[in-house]
Amino acid sequence: MVRVSLSLCVCQVLVSTVMPVCLLGLTPVLAQENLAPANWIRPPALEPGDTIAFVAPAGPAEWKPVLKYASTLRKAGFKVRIPKGLADRRFGYLAGTDAERTTELNDLIRDPSVQAIFPVRGGYGLTRILDKIDYSSLRANPKIITGYSDVTALHLAIAANAKLVTFHSPMPMSKLWQTEDPKFAYATCSFERAVFSDQYQPDQKGYSIELPDNCKPQRIVGGKACGRLLGGNLTLVCSTLGTRYAIEPENAILMIEDVNEAPYRVDRALSQLRLAGVLDAVAGVLLGSFTENVEDDTKEFDRVLLDYFASSRVPVIMHYPVGHTRLNTTLPHGGLVEIDADALKIRLLENPVNLN
Numbered sequence: 001m002v003r004v005s006l007s008l009c010v011c012q013v014l015v016s017t018v019m020p021v022c023l024l025g026l027t028p029v030l031a032q033e034n035l036a037p038a039n040w041i042r043p044p045a046l047e048p049g050d051t052i053a054f055v056a057p058a059g060p061a062e063w064k065p066v067l068k069y070a071s072t073l074r075k076a077g078f079k080v081r082i083p084k085g086l087a088d089r090r091f092g093y094l095a096g097t098d099a100e101r102t103t104e105l106n107d108l109i110r111d112p113s114v115q116a117i118f119p120v121r122g123g124y125g126l127t128r129i130l131d132k133i134d135y136s137s138l139r140a141n142p143k144i145i146t147g148y149s150d151v152t153a154l155h156l157a158i159a160a161n162a163k164l165v166t167f168h169s170p171m172p173m174s175k176l177w178q179t180e181d182p183k184f185a186y187a188t189c190s191f192e193r194a195v196f197s198d199q200y201q202p203d204q205k206g207y208s209i210e211l212p213d214n215c216k217p218q219r220i221v222g223g224k225a226c227g228r229l230l231g232g233n234l235t236l237v238c239s240t241l242g243t244r245y246a247i248e249p250e251n252a253i254l255m256i257e258d259v260n261e262a263p264y265r266v267d268r269a270l271s272q273l274r275l276a277g278v279l280d281a282v283a284g285v286l287l288g289s290f291t292e293n294v295e296d297d298t299k300e301f302d303r304v305l306l307d308y309f310a311s312s313r314v315p316v317i318m319h320y321p322v323g324h325t326r327l328n329t330t331l332p333h334g335g336l337v338e339i340d341a342d343a344l345k346i347r348l349l350e351n352p353v354n355l356n
Contacts (some may be wrong), residue, residue, distance in 0.1 A: 040163045040228070040334060043116075043142040045197035045353040048077030050115035053108045054086060054172060056095035058150040059123020061086045065173045066120050072177040081108075086120060094125045101125065102132040110137045115144065116195070121173045122149025127236070130154070130245045135161040144195050144353070146330075147171050148257075148323065152232030155333040157245035159230060165352050167194055168232050168255070168322065169330035186212045186321075187328040194330040200355055206336075206348040215327055217344045220309050220316035225284035226338040226349060229331055231255040233323070238269045241276050249281040253339050255331060257288030257323025263300040266290060270308045279308070284315045284339040286346065288322035315341035 046052070052073060054066060063086075070080040083104055088096045095101060108114050130153060139162040145154065146167045155166045170176050170187045178184035190209070193199045211217070230247050231237055234256045240246045247254075258266060273279050287309070290301040302318070309316045317339065321327035331337075332352030339346055 037139060037163045040165060041139070041142050042165045042335075042350075042352060042354050043144045045200065045351075045355055046078070046116055046144060046195050047197045047356065049079070051079040051081060051113055052116040052118055053081040053083075053111075053114045054118050054120050055083065055105055055108060056086045056088075056120050057101050057105050057129065057154065058095065058119065058125035059093055059121055060089045060095040061120040062173060063087050065175065065177075069172040069175075069177045081114070093123055094128075098125075098128050098132070102129045105129070106132075106134045106137070109134050109143075110141070112141055117143060117145045118172055119145075119147040119151050119154070121171055122147065122151055122233075124150055126150050126153040127239055130157045130240075130243075133157065138162045138164060146191075146195070148328065149233050149259075150236060152236035153240060153245065155232055156230070156237070156240050156247055159334045160245055160248060163334070165332050165334040167191075167330055167352070168333045169194065170328045174328065183326050187326060187330075190328070191330045194332065194352060197353075197355060200351060200353075202355065204351060204355075206350050208345055208347045209329060209331075211321060211329070212327060215321045216319065217317050217321075218319045219341045219344060220285075220287075220306065220318055221312045221314065222342045223315040224338060224340045224342070225253065225315050226336065227251045227253045227283040228334050229253045229255055229286070229337045230333065231286075232257070232333065234258040234266065234269045235261065237278075238272050241272065241278075247278065249278045251281070251283045253284045253286060253337055254278070254282040255286040255288060255320075255322065258290055259324030261290070263304050266301060267304045267307075270304070274308065279312075282314060284341070285309060285312065285317070286320050286322070286339060287316065287318035288320050289325035289327075290323075291325075315339050317341050317344060320346075 073080050108117050142164050146169045148168050158164050169191050175184045230252045231254045322329045335352040336349040
């Protein structure tokens with residue numbers, strides 16, 4: 001668990017065609033409130049005795065997996081807070097009103113006794129409350145924030161407005177208590193590797209991500225590049241374009257994934273990123289899962305991805321195990337990473353958390 005510093009990446013970028021930010025359709029919005037800090041910070045690593053708060057800022061939870069993971073954390077020495085309304089289904093696909101979900105999240109952000117916030121699931125709902133989140137308090141009191149899918153919107157908003165490294169990761173409803181079942185153990189181990197202090201050596205500076213044997217990423221374009229890893233769920237990356245919560249792609253390593261979308265919808269979303277200038281601005285691309293299982297037929301998705309990235313002038317890897325898949329690697333959103341498309345490796349250039 002380490003925090004990302006301001007240090008500039010000195011890796012040689014294979015390709016560096018960077019479109020000016022003003023051409024991305026993002027600057028005019030961001031310029032209205034030029035409040036985002038310039039330097040990145042990292043949250044403290046989690047240690048036994050710390051308080052982890054579960055929260056449902058999007059869809060409602062299911063109690064059984066949430067309570068099972070809470071029990072696992074408590075046995076490991078952590079305190080766990082679980083709000084009563086976590087499984088509230090009065091509002092259909094939302095776990096409470098916008099005001100309720102915002103208040104719950106902001107109260108945890110402002111509470112100095114809470115060291116981590118674990119959204120229990122995605123679904124939908126975070127884009128409804130991005131403009132109500134207290135980013136300045138989060139910047140002043142940094143803590144670990146995790147999740148994927150709809151939580152991508154929160155990661156992007158925090159990156160743009162607080163410059164805090166967060167974690168694109170499995171969530172409590174993703175069977176994070178599993179350490180024995182090989183179908184889920186990798187995701188759990190990857191998550192623990194990233195956020196818990198006992199996974200780090202005192203003098204450690206970053207680490208390479210080790211993938212399971214049955215995972216076979218594929219190179220589209222070779223080479224090395226480094227930058228801050230940004231992105232997540234493709235639909236949410238596109239949904240926030242043109243807002244002050246949008247991805248800041250210049251010299252970033254773009255990571256995207258999605259699920260339950262037809263190939264033509266993935267095509268349309270990638271077309272939007274291309275037209276917005278995002279694909280021309282990034283230093284490298286990491287393409288995750290677009291189906292739930294590694295056994296699923298990916299030929300049509302591969303065709304779409306190759307259509308957009310085969311002629312890219314930056315390193316590109318596809319079939320990387322991240323996203324809506326059991327093999328869901330935890331990656332530091334906003335963290336400094338190196339992508340090596342020849343070796344099919346991702347290396348964290350700094351610990352994504354600060355060690356006490």
